[in-house]
Amino acid sequence: MKQNLFVYNTLTRKKEEFKPLNAPHVGMYVCGPTVYSDAHMGNCRTYISFDLIFRYLTHLEYKVRYVRNITDAGHLEGDADEGEDKISKKAKLAKLEPMEIVQKYTVGFHEVMALLNILPPSIEPTATGHIIEQIELVKLILKSGFGYEVDGSVYFDVEKYNSTQDYGILSGRNLDDMLNNTRALGGQQEKHGKLDFALWIKAKPEHLMQWPSPWGNGFPGWHLECSAMSHKYLGDQFDIHGGGLDLIPTHHTNEIAQNVASCGKNPANYWIHTNMLTVNGQKMSKSLGNSFLPHELFSGNNHILNKAYSPMMVRFFMLQAHYRSTLDFGNEAMEASEKGFKRLMNAFSLLNELQPSGSTEVQIAPLIERCYEAMNDDFNSPVLIAELFEASRVINSVKDGKLKIDAENLDLLKSMMNTFVLDVLGLKDEQAGNDELPNVIDFIVKLRNEAKSNRDYATSDKIRDGLQKVGIQLKDGKEGTSWSKI
Structure with a gap:
């Protein structure tokens, strides 16, 4: 049933069979957020995607150590070796300690992750908690001859490294092209080459976040932090390293x-x-004025979309696109996805009501097989969701008495939906836990029936139409009025 898993490897630019270094153990490192501002939609897309991967590997009974860091120092403006530390700058503007900024936005990040039902990683290390490891790593690079110190700062010699290794192995770019397309940066006069990057940066006296080192007071380079933390918790070599597409060229x-x-x-x-986000075909960015934050999407307080969307619906929308494809936000796409999400979760809510109905007219095993085929083809969540819609059709047909199913296939159907909807996709019914909803709806239906009995058809229709707008559909039949979620 559970065929071999294939993943697309950016390093080789092809799909490869997944073979862990030390099965059943799997080490996975994903670059976490820099906590100087609110979590953005790109964060959500990346971490939903790796949550899917984490969940599926766990379902396949791998013992996954998932490390996702918090960058709380050393990430400078422009993602380079110049400018102010993003967190320090925010702290100065707000007249707060840098760690107050870190605390505020780390808490906010975790709140958004929880709303989207993203599981916490196994380990969530911070850059400031691993200064010693970073200093030791700089020492090793200096010892190898690929680092050099200039007046308290330490740089990586890219051209020297490239003479024995392929510096552009991940991006597919050659060094000459990179050199020709690199602009001169501040502090360039200290560097041996234009592409050299900082491992350790000498701190000016006014710099808020600095630590003692063999080269004087300073702070780590952004790239160094992830190398030190991944090495500490996953070793010299591990199975999966992930992040957004924008991290490939430099980080x-x-x-x-x-x-x-x-x-x-x-x-x-x-x-x-993971690939980038677009809005109506244009790249999502602050400079284009077409970006919005998660809470603005959940509340509807944005100028891009016509309405608010719930966190689970947003998760579903993102999973309807493959993680390597561009994800485009637009009113039509979001509204269609919302209808699909409600249809899937409505079918899921009917599962416990189904009973075996004699000799089966449907085989569930091939459907389960196709679900695994989808996920084993580079975590293809859109194809998986299409198969779950087929399962929803089966559920509705059995419920309506249009299709017969025996006990064995019904058990398989229930197991399949629980596995792939809840455990793998990480979706949950946002109405679940609201035990009073059925009672409230039944009370409203009773009021409508009284209105009909009194021939107050205007009120009766108003109740029916109002319920439909909030996702509740009424059906009048010989045995009375029934309702279901749309």
């Missing part, structure tokens, strides 16, 4: 260089990257 490229220089190994066997 992940530099991580590989640091690891090879320090221990001779590419840190991960499989590099997995």
Whole structure:
């Protein structure tokens, strides 16, 4: 039933069979947020995607150590070696301590992750909690000859590294192209080459976040942090390293260089990257004025979309696109996805009402097989969801008496839906737990029936139409009025 899993590896640019280094153990590192502002939609897309991967690997009975860091220092403006630390800058503007900024936005990040039903990682290390490990890593790179110190700062010598290794192995770019397309940056006069990047940065006296080191007071380079934390918790080499597509050209490229220089190994066997977000076909960005934050999407307080969407519906919408494809936000797509989500969860809610109905007219095993085929083809959640819609059709047909199912196939159907809807996709019925809803609806239906008895058809129709707008459909029949979620 559970065929071999294939994943697309950015490193080799092809799908490969997933073979863990030390099965059943799997090590996975995903670059976490820099906590100087609210979590953005790109964060949500990336971490929903890796939550899907984490959940599915766990379902396949792998013992996954999932490490996702918190960057709370060292990430400078422009993602380079110049400018102010993003967290320090925010702290100065707000007249707060940097760790107050870190605390506020880390808590906010966790709240958004919880709303989207994203499981916490196994370990969530912070950059500031691993300064010693980062200093030791710089020492190793200096010892290998690929690092050099200039006036309290330490840089990585990219051209020297590229003379023995392929610096662009992940991005597929060659060094000459990178050199020609690199603009001069501040502090360039200190560097041996234009592509050299900081491992340790000398701190100016006014810099709020700095630590003592063999090279003087300073702070770590952003790229160094992830190398040190992944190495501490997952070793020289592990199975999966992930993040957004935008991290490939510099951050992940530099991580590989640091690891090879320090221990001779590419840190991960499989590099997995999520694609970008667009809005009505345009890249989502603050500069274009078409971006919105998760809470603005959940509340409807944005100028892009016509209405608010619940966190579970947003999760479902994101999973309807493959993690390697562009995800486009637009009113039509969101509204269609909302209808699909309600249809799926409505069918799921009917499962416990179904009873065996004699000799089966449907075989569930092939449907389950196709669900595994979808997930084993590079975690293809859109195809999986299509198969779950087919399962929903079966559920509704059995419920309406149009299709017969025996006990064995009914058990398989229930197991399949619980496995793939709840455990793998991580969806949940947002009405679940609201035990009073059926009683409330029944009371409203009773009021409508009284209105009909009194020939107050205007009120009767108003109640029916109002319920339909909030996702409750009434059906009048010989045995009275029944209702269901749309």
